[in-house]
Amino acid sequence: MTDLYYHKHGGAGLKSFTEDGREILDFSVNVSPMFPPIGNLSLDDFALQKYPSIDGRGIKDYYQQKFSLTGSMLLSLNGAIEGIYLIPRALGLQRIMVLSPSFYEYERAAMIVGAEIVSLPLEAETDFRLPGIEVLTRALRNADAFIAANPNNPTGTEVQPEIIMALASRFPDKWFIIDEAFIQFTPAFPDNSLMDKVMALKNVIVVHSLTKFYALPGLRLGAIIAHPEVIKHFLDYKEPWTVNAIAESVAVRLLECGAYEESLRAMIFSEKERMEASLSMLDGMNLAGGAANFFLAQWKRGCSLDDLLAYLRSNGIHVRDCRNFSGLEINYFRFSIRTPIENSCLLDSLHSANRSLKLS
Numbered sequence: 001m002t003d004l005y006y007h008k009h010g011g012a013g014l015k016s017f018t019e020d021g022r023e024i025l026d027f028s029v030n031v032s033p034m035f036p037p038i039g040n041l042s043l044d045d046f047a048l049q050k051y052p053s054i055d056g057r058g059i060k061d062y063y064q065q066k067f068s069l070t071g072s073m074l075l076s077l078n079g080a081i082e083g084i085y086l087i088p089r090a091l092g093l094q095r096i097m098v099l100s101p102s103f104y105e106y107e108r109a110a111m112i113v114g115a116e117i118v119s120l121p122l123e124a125e126t127d128f129r130l131p132g133i134e135v136l137t138r139a140l141r142n143a144d145a146f147i148a149a150n151p152n153n154p155t156g157t158e159v160q161p162e163i164i165m166a167l168a169s170r171f172p173d174k175w176f177i178i179d180e181a182f183i184q185f186t187p188a189f190p191d192n193s194l195m196d197k198v199m200a201l202k203n204v205i206v207v208h209s210l211t212k213f214y215a216l217p218g219l220r221l222g223a224i225i226a227h228p229e230v231i232k233h234f235l236d237y238k239e240p241w242t243v244n245a246i247a248e249s250v251a252v253r254l255l256e257c258g259a260y261e262e263s264l265r266a267m268i269f270s271e272k273e274r275m276e277a278s279l280s281m282l283d284g285m286n287l288a289g290g291a292a293n294f295f296l297a298q299w300k301r302g303c304s305l306d307d308l309l310a311y312l313r314s315n316g317i318h319v320r321d322c323r324n325f326s327g328l329e330i331n332y333f334r335f336s337i338r339t340p341i342e343n344s345c346l347l348d349s350l351h352s353a354n355r356s357l358k359l360s
Contacts, residue, residue: 025338025345027320027342028335028336030292030294030334031217032213032215032264032293033339034267035215036257036260037259051241052247055240056076056077056243057248058243058247059222059243059248060076062210062252063223066255067193069195069225072228073225074223075223076223076243077223077242078220078247079220080207080209081105082220083222083223083224084147086224086234087109087205087234088109088113088115090237093115093145093175094116095115095118095145096110096117097118097139098147099152100120100122100327101128101326101327101328102152102154103153103179104325106179110147119326120135122152122155122157123327124298127288128152128289130152133163133167140167145174146175146176146177148164148177148179149179149181150182150192153181154294155288156289156295157288158291161197164194165201172203175205176205178204178207180206180207182212184213184261185212185265185268186291194206195208198225198227198230199227201227202229205230206224206225208222208224216250219250267339267340272293272337274343275295275337275346276290276295279297282354283354284299284302284354285297285299285354294337296328296332296333296334297332297334298330299332299333303357304331305321305333307357308333311349311353312349315345315349315352319333321333
């Protein structure tokens with residue numbers, strides 16, 4: 001892979017400490033700031049001397065019990081990213097519509113299978129909200145699939161499930177692939193999820209991840225949720241044993257984390273409100289998104305974003321430079337919502353930067 005590919009991802013190569021030995025607070029990665037209480041694990045818990053199940057049984061058990069789904073609707077994944085690359089290949093997609101800006105891997109997965117990309121721009125003037133259904137309808141006439149995230153990354157804006165359902169009904173010959181990696185961070189969850197709609201709408205496919213909400217990026221955990229006929233088709237293209245024994249064991253233990261889930265959601269909702277109120281007082285910054293556990297921001301103090309990033313680094317804080325996203329080239333950056341103490345450090349630094357940094 002090239003350096004350009006890694007440049008599309010914000011956390012690559014990040015140092016853990018500043019030059020004077022302080023730990024860096026990393027707001028660039030949108031994962032839970034709390035680790036789930038899954039117990040003291042050791043290698044003896046995972047039966048590493050045996051093969052895991054060929055179909056990621058532990059992950060299927062999680063989704064069946066957690067969301068009342070049937071096993072025939074589920075395809076266990078080595079992280080949601082496996083599904084993002086599997087789906088275009090298995091469906092033979094040729095023209096894929098994606099939002100812009102959005103997660104780069106949708107485009108890359110399309111390019112690898114030789115599919116043409118149809119970009120649908122999200123406009124800053126409308127706070128990067130999804131266009132109306134008639135605009136989407138016109139754009140879809142030139143595509144055989146629509147890949148979108150709800151909420152969208154990096155804009156943090158929602159993709160209304162009612163619109164996807166209406167479009168899927170209107171275009172039964174087109175595929176609607178919805179990435180719900182961040183949906184458990186939204187107040188409306190689970191009512192805004194399409195997981196339980198795939199039985200009625202065969203052309204709707206949900207990709208879900210356990211990485212973000214449970215703070216497990218080192219363990220690749222996720223699933224495709226789709227109509228059983230679609231899952232059966234995917235099995236003809238998916239490699240076996242992509243889910244390891246540790247991931248299987250941990251997935252089942254997540255079923256015992258109800259108190260963690262409630263505590264995390266309460267903290268994210270409270271901190272989101274506090275941060276939004278605090279940052280609304282800054283005349284040098286515009287805030288967008290916030291549907292999940294992160295915000296998109298535009299630095300408008302007059303000096304370069306590089307000056308702000310350097311200032312934050314001097315305070316031991318790292319945020320995600322978003323200028324490599326189409327449409328976000330002018331001083332946009334993204335930051336996640338972390339613990340109250342950590343968030344206060346970021347807020348203090350942003351307020352200080354707003355006062356201190358001069359026009360270039």
